[in-house]
Amino acid sequence: MAFMNKKPFMIILGFLIVLQLALFYYYTLSVSREYRAEKADLSSQAFALTSSIEEKALIVKGISSFVQTAGFDADPALINQYLHNTYNNSGHVLSIAIAPQGVIRYIYPLSGNTEVLGKDLLLDSALSTPGLIQETIHSRSVTIDGPRMLAQGDKGIIIRQAVYSGNTFTGIVSVSVPIEDIAEQVLAGTSTGYVMNEERSLLFGSPVPEDKEQITVPVELYNQHWLLGTRLSPHKKWEILRSILWIELAFLLISVFTLYVLWQQGRFHRELERVVSIRTRDLHISKRLFEKLAHYDSLTEIPNRRFFMDELERRLQCTEPLQTYTLFFFDLNKFKEINDTLGHSTGDEVIKQLAQRLQGGKLPCEMLARTGGDEFVMLFGDIPREQIPDIAAAISGLISETLLVAGAHLSLSTSIGISLYPEHSQNAEELLNFAAMSMNAAKVLEDRNYFVFDWALREKLEQKAMISKYLHTALEREEFVLYYQPQMDASTGTMVGMEALIRWNHPEKGLIGPGAFIAAVEDAGLMIQLTDWVLKEVCRQLCEWREQGVPILRTSINISNSWFYNRNLIENLLALLEHHQLDTDVLEFEITESTALLEEHYPLLQQMRDHGIVVSIDDFGTKYSSLNYLKHFPVNKIKIDRTFIAGIGVSSIDETIIKSIVYVASQLGYDLIAEGVETPEQAEFLVRHQCPHIQGFLFYPPLPADEIIKLVA
Ligand code: C2E
Numbered sequence: 001m002a003f004m005n006k007k008p009f010m011i012i013l014g015f016l017i018v019l020q021l022a023l024f025y026y027y028t029l030s031v032s033r034e035y036r037a038e039k040a041d042l043s044s045q046a047f048a049l050t051s052s053i054e055e056k057a058l059i060v061k062g063i064s065s066f067v068q069t070a071g072f073d074a075d076p077a078l079i080n081q082y083l084h085n086t087y088n089n090s091g092h093v094l095s096i097a098i099a100p101q102g103v104i105r106y107i108y109p110l111s112g113n114t115e116v117l118g119k120d121l122l123l124d125s126a127l128s129t130p131g132l133i134q135e136t137i138h139s140r141s142v143t144i145d146g147p148r149m150l151a152q153g154d155k156g157i158i159i160r161q162a163v164y165s166g167n168t169f170t171g172i173v174s175v176s177v178p179i180e181d182i183a184e185q186v187l188a189g190t191s192t193g194y195v196m197n198e199e200r201s202l203l204f205g206s207p208v209p210e211d212k213e214q215i216t217v218p219v220e221l222y223n224q225h226w227l228l229g230t231r232l233s234p235h236k237k238w239e240i241l242r243s244i245l246w247i248e249l250a251f252l253l254i255s256v257f258t259l260y261v262l263w264q265q266g267r268f269h270r271e272l273e274r275v276v277s278i279r280t281r282d283l284h285i286s287k288r289l290f291e292k293l294a295h296y297d298s299l300t301e302i303p304n305r306r307f308f309m310d311e312l313e314r315r316l317q318c319t320e321p322l323q324t325y326t327l328f329f330f331d332l333n334k335f336k337e338i339n340d341t342l343g344h345s346t347g348d349e350v351i352k353q354l355a356q357r358l359q360g361g362k363l364p365c366e367m368l369a370r371t372g373g374d375e376f377v378m379l380f381g382d383i384p385r386e387q388i389p390d391i392a393a394a395i396s397g398l399i400s401e402t403l404l405v406a407g408a409h410l411s412l413s414t415s416i417g418i419s420l421y422p423e424h425s426q427n428a429e430e431l432l433n434f435a436a437m438s439m440n441a442a443k444v445l446e447d448r449n450y451f452v453f454d455w456a457l458r459e460k461l462e463q464k465a466m467i468s469k470y471l472h473t474a475l476e477r478e479e480f481v482l483y484y485q486p487q488m489d490a491s492t493g494t495m496v497g498m499e500a501l502i503r504w505n506h507p508e509k510g511l512i513g514p515g516a517f518i519a520a521v522e523d524a525g526l527m528i529q530l531t532d533w534v535l536k537e538v539c540r541q542l543c544e545w546r547e548q549g550v551p552i553l554r555t556s557i558n559i560s561n562s563w564f565y566n567r568n569l570i571e572n573l574l575a576l577l578e579h580h581q582l583d584t585d586v587l588e589f590e591i592t593e594s595t596a597l598l599e600e601h602y603p604l605l606q607q608m609r610d611h612g613i614v615v616s617i618d619d620f621g622t623k624y625s626s627l628n629y630l631k632h633f634p635v636n637k638i639k640i641d642r643t644f645i646a647g648i649g650v651s652s653i654d655e656t657i658i659k660s661i662v663y664v665a666s667q668l669g670y671d672l673i674a675e676g677v678e679t680p681e682q683a684e685f686l687v688r689h690q691c692p693h694i695q696g697f698l699f700y701p702p703l704p705a706d707e708i709i710k711l712v713a
């Protein structure tokens with residue numbers, strides 16, 4: 001029964017045992033009830049037997065009275081007549097006899113009985129059981145003799161009574177009754193009835209059973225003490241047994257059925273348990289796999305960002321008071337180039353080999369993880385700050401060792417950002433962010449490849465983030481303003497033009513210079529919008545000044561190359577000027593060398609020039625391709641970068657370069673202006689070497705529009 005829960009089985013077993021006991025009890029009850037019923041039947045049978053014999057005894061008593069009255073010596077015809085009548089009214093009696101002094105004188109019917117006539121009952125043992133005649137005489141009562149063989153040859157009983165005259169015995173009267181007649185009373189309806197004498201010897205009826213299951217009732221008949229007996233019919237017992245067997249069978253069937261159902265249920269449960277255990281095991285495996293996938297990087301098999309962050313958070317939550325951690329966050333410089341040129345599978349192999357190298361590098365780090373494409377992070381516990389450069393050098397050393405991947409020898413470099421717990425933050429996410437920011441800062445350093453986070457960096461980055469976030473709204477709310485820096489004629493000192501320079505009038509932070517947001521504008525894809533605004537604002541301002549009676553001076557606008565992708569640029573520009581009734585030569589477009597103009601922009605520049613718009617090269621000389629620009633693009637003005645101006649009186653190289661630029665411009669017919677002029681010496685040098693125009697703080701810094709009007713007026 002291992003397949004089944006034992007409890008229901010035990011319940012059924014117990015139930016079956018109780019059922020057996022109950023059925024046994026029911027059986028004995030039923031049997032004893034049957035016994036009682038049988039005994040009641042037997043009692044009524046005994047009563048019938050007694051009544052039947054007593055009825056015959058009444059005949060004997062009647063004859064006895066007749067003889068007493070009439071006397072034995074009465075007319076024999078009278079006696080015979082009496083006997084005839086009595087016999088006919090008596091029903092089933094075999095014979096009636098009258099024996100004065102014991103000698104049979106009359107017997108009725110005569111036929112078949114004649115040989116007993118004259119025989120003495122007191123002497124002839126064939127006619128009566130010895131001793132019984134004496135009992136009949138002495139008891140003066142009715143006595144019964146038999147059952148026995150009668151002289152006539154039948155079996156029957158003889159009922160006798162002695163007749164007295166006063167105290168003198170005068171004779172005996174008797175009636176013979178056939179045994180069948182009596183037995184009829186006993187055996188009526190049964191085949192098991194019998195009658196025994198006191199000694200329990202069978203008198204008549206069916207044989208006495210040998211077992212003890214006899215049912216008997218006493219039958220007291222004058223001198224006889226009989227026992228009327230029977231036995232419970234086996235049929236009845238069988239009937240009881242059969243009903244019990246049916247019940248038994250029914251319950252057995254129910255039990256078997258219940259056991260079957262339970263067995264099925266057990267099987268089902270076992271199957272279910274099996275399936276559940278398989279599923280649970282699968283689930284465990286999947287969970288482990290999932291955890292591995294969730295926490296480990298599938299390429300390098302080292303922890304991933306999620307695992308690293310969870311682990312770092314866990315550690316930070318239970319640090320000792322003086323515990324410190326140092327986070328090294330680094331990536332591979334120019335890794336994108338490897339992916340682009342050698343393919344991504346090579347890139348993957350590089351990452352894999354580097355991860356192995358970092359793992360086997362024996363650095364005392366507590367955790368190494370890959371946090372992204374080519375980004376790794378290492379966590380060190382309790383290292384002194386002085387050791388940071390050494391660890392950074394060790395990491396760089398591991399990365400820069402030549403790698404052999406896909407047949408190519410690669411040598412890589414890294415930039416490392418470092419943040420400290422608890423000095424910089426106590427929050428895991430923030431520590432990682434700070435290290436990542438520092439890594440980006442490290443990328444622009446020239447003297448080393450690592451940068452330890454500081455708050456100035458954070459502020460710078462936060463400002464950058466803030467600027468990018470609010471640029472859109474700033475444009476919508478027109479929070480930008482233009483300042484104008486005058487440009488002077490070097491020889492006369494008169495103002496000949498101005499440069500429009502943008503500022504962001506931030507509602508909280510005040511005026512922010514273009515250096516802080518121009519790159520963000522470019523990144524946000526807002527440069528076209530911003531330049532359009534500058535252009536419109538310049539035109540509007542020029543109109544306003546014109547209305548105020550101020551002569552219009554050429555104003556230059558700084559342009560970035562994305563603006564050249566503006567659709568219908570020239571048409572819109574001309575329409576704008578037309579709208580404000582301005583001539584095309586009031587505008588100048590400054591493009592820097594870093595604007596990286598493409599050849600496709602050439603026709604646009606040409607069209608501008610054809611329409612009389614001045615195009616100048618800003619910050620001229622700062623990039624390697626300055627002269628190349630002059631060769632390829634249709635510009636008509638050069639702005640000497642202020643770094644050269646700053647070298648006047650300091651560096652003969654700068655001075656020579658300035659002189660050369662002046663010469664080139666004059667030879668090629670370009671207009672020329674020097675920017676960033678701050679001292680009279682610089683101005684004097686420029687004048688001396690025939691630089692026609694000057695712009696710089698020496699004359700004016702960039703000024704708001706209302707200052708300009710005062711100036712021009
Ligand atoms: P830039 O075009 O070379 O502008 C000249 C920069 O030099 C201005 O800085 C000006 O204030 C500064 N400057 C003028 N004279 C002197 C001087 O004597 N000494 C020193 N140290 N600096 C002087 P600002 O206004 O901060 O502009 C920086 C740059 O931002 C500009 O360089 C220009 O490239 C860019 N920029 C300004 N406005 C715009 C704009 O509307 N659109 C675009 N695309 N760029 C702009």
Ligand code: MG
Binds near residue numbers: 499558590618
């Ligand atoms: Mg400029």
Ligand code: MG
Binds near residue numbers: 618
């Ligand atoms: Mg410039």
